[in-house]
Amino acid sequence: MTAPLLEADALVRLYSTRRGLFGRPTTVQAVDGVSLAIEKGRTLGLVGESGSGKSTTGRLVLGLERPDGGRVRYRGVDLPAPGSRDWRRLRARMQMVFQDPLGALDRRLPIALQVREPLDVHGVGSASERAARTAELLAAVGLGVHQGQRYPHELSGGQRQRAVIARALATGPDLLVCDEPVSALDVSIQAQVVNLLVDLQAQFGLGMLFISHDLKVVRQVSHRVAVMYLGRIVEEGEADAVFAAPAHPYTAALVSASPHPARRGRPRIILAGDPPNPAARPAGCAFHPRCPVAASVCRVESPALLPLPGGRHVACHLAQDGAQPLRAAV
Amino acid sequence: MLRFLLLRSGRALLTVALVVTFAFVVLRLSGDPALLIMSVDAPPEAIAAFRRAWGLDDPIWQQYLRYFGAIAQGELGQSMRDGRPAIELVAERIPATLALTLPALLIKLGLGIPAGIYAALHRDSAVDRLVMVAAVAGFTVPSFVLGLVLVLVFSVQLGWLPSGGQDGWLHAVLPTMTLGIGGAAVLARFTRSAMLEVLGQPYMRTASAKGLPWRRAVLSHALPNAAIPTVTIVGFMVGSLIAGAVVVESVFSWPGVGRLLVVAVSNRDLAVVQCILLLVAVTMVTANFVVDLMYGLLDPRLRSGAKGGH
Amino acid sequence: MHRNQEAPLVEIRGLTVDFDGVRALHGIDLAIARGEAVGIVGESGCGKSVTWLAALGLLPARARVSGSVRLQGRELLGVPPAVLDEVRGRRIAMIFQDPASALNPVIRLGRQVGEALALHRGLGGAAIRAEARRLFELVGIPDASRRLDAYPHELSGGQNQRVMIAMALAGNPDLLVADEPTTALDATIQAQILDLLTLVRRETGMALVLISHDLGVIAETSDRVCVMYAGRMVEAGPAEAVFDEPLHPYAQGLLAALPPLDGPRRRLDPIPGTVPPPGNLPPGCSFAPRCPRRVPACDHVVPALSEKVPGWAAACIRAHGPAMADRRAVGA
Numbered sequence: 001m002t003a004p005l006l007e008a009d010a011l012v013r014l015y016s017t018r019r020g021l022f023g024r025p026t027t028v029q030a031v032d033g034v035s036l037a038i039e040k041g042r043t044l045g046l047v048g049e050s051g052s053g054k055s056t057t058g059r060l061v062l063g064l065e066r067p068d069g070g071r072v073r074y075r076g077v078d079l080p081a082p083g084s085r086d087w088r089r090l091r092a093r094m095q096m097v098f099q100d101p102l103g104a105l106d107r108r109l110p111i112a113l114q115v116r117e118p119l120d121v122h123g124v125g126s127a128s129e130r131a132a133r134t135a136e137l138l139a140a141v142g143l144g145v146h147q148g149q150r151y152p153h154e155l156s157g158g159q160r161q162r163a164v165i166a167r168a169l170a171t172g173p174d175l176l177v178c179d180e181p182v183s184a185l186d187v188s189i190q191a192q193v194v195n196l197l198v199d200l201q202a203q204f205g206l207g208m209l210f211i212s213h214d215l216k217v218v219r220q221v222s223h224r225v226a227v228m229y230l231g232r233i234v235e236e237g238e239a240d241a242v243f244a245a246p247a248h249p250y251t252a253a254l255v256s257a258s259p260h261p262a263r264r265g266r267p268r269i270i271l272a273g274d275p276p277n278p279a280a281r282p283a284g285c286a287f288h289p290r291c292p293v294a295a296s297v298c299r300v301e302s303p304a305l306l307p308l309p310g311g312r313h314v315a316c317h318l319a320q321d322g323a324q325p326l327r328a329a330v
Numbered sequence: 331m332l333r334f335l336l337l338r339s340g341r342a343l344l345t346v347a348l349v350v351t352f353a354f355v356v357l358r359l360s361g362d363p364a365l366l367i368m369s370v371d372a373p374p375e376a377i378a379a380f381r382r383a384w385g386l387d388d389p390i391w392q393q394y395l396r397y398f399g400a401i402a403q404g405e406l407g408q409s410m411r412d413g414r415p416a417i418e419l420v421a422e423r424i425p426a427t428l429a430l431t432l433p434a435l436l437i438k439l440g441l442g443i444p445a446g447i448y449a450a451l452h453r454d455s456a457v458d459r460l461v462m463v464a465a466v467a468g469f470t471v472p473s474f475v476l477g478l479v480l481v482l483v484f485s486v487q488l489g490w491l492p493s494g495g496q497d498g499w500l501h502a503v504l505p506t507m508t509l510g511i512g513g514a515a516v517l518a519r520f521t522r523s524a525m526l527e528v529l530g531q532p533y534m535r536t537a538s539a540k541g542l543p544w545r546r547a548v549l550s551h552a553l554p555n556a557a558i559p560t561v562t563i564v565g566f567m568v569g570s571l572i573a574g575a576v577v578v579e580s581v582f583s584w585p586g587v588g589r590l591l592v593v594a595v596s597n598r599d600l601a602v603v604q605c606i607l608l609l610v611a612v613t614m615v616t617a618n619f620v621v622d623l624m625y626g627l628l629d630p631r632l633r634s635g636a637k638g639g640h
Numbered sequence: 641m642h643r644n645q646e647a648p649l650v651e652i653r654g655l656t657v658d659f660d661g662v663r664a665l666h667g668i669d670l671a672i673a674r675g676e677a678v679g680i681v682g683e684s685g686c687g688k689s690v691t692w693l694a695a696l697g698l699l700p701a702r703a704r705v706s707g708s709v710r711l712q713g714r715e716l717l718g719v720p721p722a723v724l725d726e727v728r729g730r731r732i733a734m735i736f737q738d739p740a741s742a743l744n745p746v747i748r749l750g751r752q753v754g755e756a757l758a759l760h761r762g763l764g765g766a767a768i769r770a771e772a773r774r775l776f777e778l779v780g781i782p783d784a785s786r787r788l789d790a791y792p793h794e795l796s797g798g799q800n801q802r803v804m805i806a807m808a809l810a811g812n813p814d815l816l817v818a819d820e821p822t823t824a825l826d827a828t829i830q831a832q833i834l835d836l837l838t839l840v841r842r843e844t845g846m847a848l849v850l851i852s853h854d855l856g857v858i859a860e861t862s863d864r865v866c867v868m869y870a871g872r873m874v875e876a877g878p879a880e881a882v883f884d885e886p887l888h889p890y891a892q893g894l895l896a897a898l899p900p901l902d903g904p905r906r907r908l909d910p911i912p913g914t915v916p917p918p919g920n921l922p923p924g925c926s927f928a929p930r931c932p933r934r935v936p937a938c939d940h941v942v943p944a945l946s947e948k949v950p951g952w953a954a955a956c957i958r959a960h961g962p963a964m965a966d967r968r969a970v971g972a
Contacts, residue, residue, distance in 0.1 A: 049826035156914040186683035186853065191897035191910035198907075213827060220899035220908065244902055257831035259856025260901045261883040268860075270835050271828045274796040290828075532736060533744040535698055539736075540756045540807060541729030544721060550755075554746050629746055630791040 003076050004037035005207040006094075006175055011035070011060050012069030013053070017279065028278045030056045032231035033070070036209075038175065041201065043208040045222030045239060047215060047254070051278050053231040054211045058177045061209060062094055063087055074175075092122055095168035099180035101160035105152040111163045112138065112148030118170040137166040140203070141196060158189035162196065169200065177209045182217055194220055215258040219243050227251045230276050230286040233305055237312035247314040250287050285317065293318060338622060342615040349611035350401060353604050354394055384410060401608065407601030409594075416605040420587060424572065427579070427586030430505050431571045437510025438517050438567055443560070445514065446521025450529060451548065461518050468515020477508040477581040493582070505582040509575060513567060520563045524556040531555070554628065561624045569617030573610040647713065649674045649814055649847055650695070650732070655707035657687070657694045662919040665690055666871045667707065669945065672815060677841060677848040679862030679879065681855055681894075683915060686868040688851045692817045696732060697724045730760040733808035737820035739800035743792040750788030753807045760811035775806040779836060798829035805836060815847040816840075822857060834861055855898060859883050867891045870915060870926035873945055877952030887954035890927045925956070933958045 013031040080086035246252040449461040485493035537547035576588035594602035648671035657665035776784035822830035896909035928938040
């Protein structure tokens with residue numbers, strides 16, 4: 001196996017927040033030692049609930065934010081400092097797609113001009129070549145020439161997200177970070193965009209980091225998947241295998257809580273308690289206050305992310321002997 | 331909370347200091363008080379003596395430090411005109427000004443807030459349009475124009491009310507109305523938009539969905555929320571009780587603080603001008619401070635922090 | 641399913657809503673029986689929320705509503721506000737999508753719940769507080785008595801939705817309308833709230849209308865399902881039947897577009913095109929331009945919602961009762 005396209009090693013990101021007018025600032029560990037690798041032509045799904053640090057991880061990976069610890073390597077080389085010339089050049093190779101396409105597009109410009117803009121900025125080819133490439137990009141995402149002449153507000157949500165994707169592809173990137181790219185879209189349109197992303201990956205050999213709270217969508221597009229909880233990866237492995245047989249009790253609960261018409265009537269694992277507060281991280285395993293199978297060791301010792309057979313990694317004291325703790329418990 | 335109070339007090343003092351400095355700089359740059367007060371024809375020795383007496387020939391930074399030091403000790407200086415303490419001159423004018431601005435404030439609150447609420451509740455009705463037109467007029471028509479119009483109508487045409495001077499309460503009616511109507515229009519507009527914002531909030535729908543009669547939903551759910559932005563503008567109005575009547579007092583030749591300020595500025599009577607500016611700054615800053623405390627009372631989101639919860 | 645056995649609790653007939661001259665809802669017929677759980681599913685703008693906001697008189701004044709909404713035979717449309725206030729919260733309660741903004745930010749939670757108790761149960765003073773506390777405990781709010789004095793921003797989204805549910809239960813309603821109650825919440829919290837709604841329904845015997853864009857959420861909580869598209873109801877039937885073998889091509893399309901959570905991965909089958917804007921619907925069936933089973937007749941008439949199998953209706957001239965359905969004995 002060749003070196004991965006992108007490797008993140010023990011990323012840490014701290015935020016300082018103040019609560020209320022009179023509060024004192026506290027430091028929040030938004031991302032706490034996350035390591036991951038994205039390979040060419042493959043997708044890593046990143047799932048987790050709000051406050052899990054998945055979006056921050058996405059921004060760290062692209063160098064949009066500077067980590068407080070750890071490093072990111074692109075094709076084996078450390079990511080240059082954000083804002084530097086080298087970083088900007090590299091950014092043409094790594095693009096991001098956000099949840100809200102309307103916010104990502106300029107309301108005053110027709111779509112085609114916006115797709116073409118990165119080509120102009122990076123001075124790709126002659127003017128006529130750029131025009132041809134723009135049409136090609138629009139076609140690749142399923143937009144016609146006449147739609148290219150429209151303004152963002154004249155398009156539907158799905159069409160806008162296609163335009164954003166076309167623009168992201170303009171510079172021929174080999175890495176795409178998608179942060180909840182279909183979450184704002186209706187079901188019927190979601191499927192169109194999901195299929196598009198899968199097709200584009202096959203066509204251009206893109207490596208993808210796909211961040212979403214929606215397990216169904218993540219499974220559909222991902223080869224591997226990493227589950228985050230309070231800034232850490234608690235489980236990582238082959239997407240189908242992780243969802244079919246979760247090893248971490250949190251993953252098991254997440255999968256079980258994911259509603260799907262095909263699974264109605266099945267017993268669900270209902271976790272007690274609120275989503276965790278990153279500013280008040282529990283001692284030991286961060287998940288233990290909500291974990292239905294927590295043992296005494298979980299309250300004091302933080303589990304490391306360790307390999308299981310079958311290329312899986314799990315951070316759970318009870319999963320280390322190869323058992324699936326929650327399955328046994330249910 | 332203590333930290334908050336200290337922080338705010340510190341900021342308030344700094345604001346006052348900046349105003350004082352600003353007044354000092356502007357007045358020193360804009361003309362020589364000695365020449366103005368002694369008149370240009372005065373013998374040079376007399377002017378030099380005047381300068382020496384008032385310390386005007388010291389380097390400007392010494393004058394500034396001396397002035398600042400005096401203020402810090404509560405010493406606001408004497409009028410260069412008649413040598414009386416500036417504070418005395420100002421203080422004896424305050425009642426006259428308040429005699430205009432306090433009733434005007436009541437008009438603003440009593441007319442502006444209900445009009446704004448009514449307009450918001452009856453959006454696009456005739457009353458709403460009237461309030462909006464009046465509010466735009468209140469924003470755009472300067473108070474001296476409004477004052478002159480009122481004089482034209484009620485004094486010149488109808489002859490009902492006196493057009494100026496201070497001789498019984500009848501004389502206060504027109505200036506008070508001039509101040510009050512303009513402010514009421516401004517306040518109505520603010521209140522209306524604050525109410526409209528609140529009425530569109532999901533919690534108002536919740537209040538209706540649980541069976542709360544609309545009138546009660548407005549009273550107990552909308553008003554407390556709409557009060558939060560409205561307090562800002564009311565605070566500003568309270569803060570301008572002392573100095574908000576400069577123009578109107580001039581139009582109606584009302585012997586208040588505003589008139590004193592105009593006269594003192596044209597005479598370069600430094601101590602008096604500075605004294606008034608300081609007074610204005612202090613009332614403004616105090617009003618602001620009270621507004622901030624009101625926010626804390628009205629909006630629990632601002633005073634949490636210290637508490638637990640999520 | 642006790643649809644035809646007794647008079648419905650709520651009966652909506654020919655409900656239409658127009659916003660500024662544009663029709664958003666094109667004549668909805670829907671009956672809710674006592675104690676049943678009905679899911680209403682559809683994409684944004686299909687009219688699923690508007691139906692119930694209109695029924696309860698909660699739409700802004702510029703909305704023109706016509707048709708009929710009856711609560712146990714008593715008409716609710718066009719009645720004086722005082723009559724509606726007797727119904728809202730007491731007979732029919734409603735909760736909303738974003739609990740943080742649906743609760744008043746400057747009023748203590750206990751008072752917000754207490755208002756409903758005072759209105760509908762005639763309680764006062766200490767009795768209100770005791771009952772509010774009981775409700776908080778019922779909906780699983782930890783440390784209930786302290787939370788009564790809290791403000792919405794001091795609680796998480798899930799806890800605030802529990803408060804909303806407690807408030808809805810204050811009047812002992814016969815029907816709870818939950819409009820996207822879990823859309824703003826995380827997955828594990830969504831599971832808690834859906835579980836709570838099911839539990840509360842079982843304990844109180846009230847009917848539940850759950851409005852959601854999420855087919856999975858509807859499938860887990862509903863006995864009966866209504867699918868809406870472009871301001872019309874296109875399919876209504878028993879949840880199991882509709883999710884197993886939907887009759888209407890739109891319902892079929894929705895299910896085919898949904899990625900599976902287990903089993904082999906398959907390429908998704910998206911519905912082509914987009915939902916037509918309310919002001920510019922096609923002349924015949926609104927779904928026809930996107931429909932794989934379209935025939936020329938679809939462009940001429942708007943198909944009525946008609947029963948294809950007893951208790952199972954679809955608005956499609958091409959839909960017939962499925963082969964499987966007769967054997968399964970729908971509604972049994």
